[in-house]
Amino acid sequence: DAGITQSPRYKITETGRQVTLMCHQTWSHSYMFWYRQDLGHGLRLIYYSAAADITDKGEVPDGYVVSRSKTENFPLTLESATRSQTSVYFCATGADTDTQYFGPGTRLTVL
Amino acid sequence: EDQVTQSPEALRLQEGESSSLNCSYTVSGLRGLFWYRQDPGKGPEFLFTLYSAGEEKEKERLKATLTKKESFLHITAPKPEDSATYLCAVRPLNAGNNRKLIWGLGTSLAVNP
Numbered sequence: 001d002a003g004i005t006q007s008p009r010y011k012i013t014e015t016g017r018q019v020t021l022m023c024h025q026t027w028s029h030s031y032m033f034w035y036r037q038d039l040g041h042g043l044r045l046i047y048y049s050a051a052a053d054i055t056d057k058g059e060v061p062d063g064y065v066v067s068r069s070k071t072e073n074f075p076l077t078l079e080s081a082t083r084s085q086t087s088v089y090f091c092a093t094g095a096d097t098d099t100q101y102f103g104p105g106t107r108l109t110v111l
Numbered sequence: 112e113d114q115v116t117q118s119p120e121a122l123r124l125q126e127g128e129s130s131s132l133n134c135s136y137t138v139s140g141l142r143g144l145f146w147y148r149q150d151p152g153k154g155p156e157f158l159f160t161l162y163s164a165g166e167e168k169e170k171e172r173l174k175a176t177l178t179k180k181e182s183f184l185h186i187t188a189p190k191p192e193d194s195a196t197y198l199c200a201v202r203p204l205n206a207g208n209n210r211k212l213i214w215g216l217g218t219s220l221a222v223n224p
Contacts, residue, residue, distance in 0.1 A: 040216070042198075042214035042215060043198070043212075044214075045211055058211065059211055090154050090155070097202075098143055098145070098202070099160060101157060102154030102155045104152075104153055105153070
């Protein structure tokens with residue numbers, strides 16, 4: 001029981017391609033979050049979800065799409081990847097919005 | 112503008128040499144302040160939540176304190192395994208529907224044996 005997992009851990013893609021990053025949790029936490037972490041910017045919230053079928057934009061949502069049909073899964077899709085989306089992406093989960101538990105991250109490179 | 116600043120950016124200590132990391136914040140009102148630890152190549156790991164000035168939390172060699180303008184993470188007699196980047200985040204009272212946390216850039220701590 002890993003708690004929260006992300007896949008893939010590493011991904012290289014090309015500009016314009018669609019990419020989906022997966023996040024799975026086994027705790028049945030209500031809240032799930034997607035962040036990106038870049039040097040000089042710290043962590044920035046992309047999207048979050050308060051429950052299945054409830055999602056909302058964070059600080060930097062442009063170019064990203066999320067869905068949450070099941071409590072345990074929260075995939076993040078880059079519809080047409082751009083070089084500026086090269087980053088490390090973290091999924092997090094929590095029973096509330098305060099205490100968040102992060103996954104191991106996905107390192108995405110867009111060429 | 113809401114802002115979180117952590118200092119120093121990097122800190123190198125000898126094993127057993129106690130020190131403190133600083134997180135200063137500028138927000139219109141504070142709902143909560145959070146400390147996380149991040150090891151290289153891993154996701155942040157939750158350490159503490161502080162809600163009001165004067166509050167303190169402890170865990171092993173770490174103690175977090177909060178004032179109206181800043182928080183300190185005190186590390187007592189650190190060990191090499193305490194080496195990591197320590198992140199501070201703040202949730203303003205007016206975080207609104209996007210549940211935004213404002214994150215600092217972190218302090219990279221290295222503890223030499």
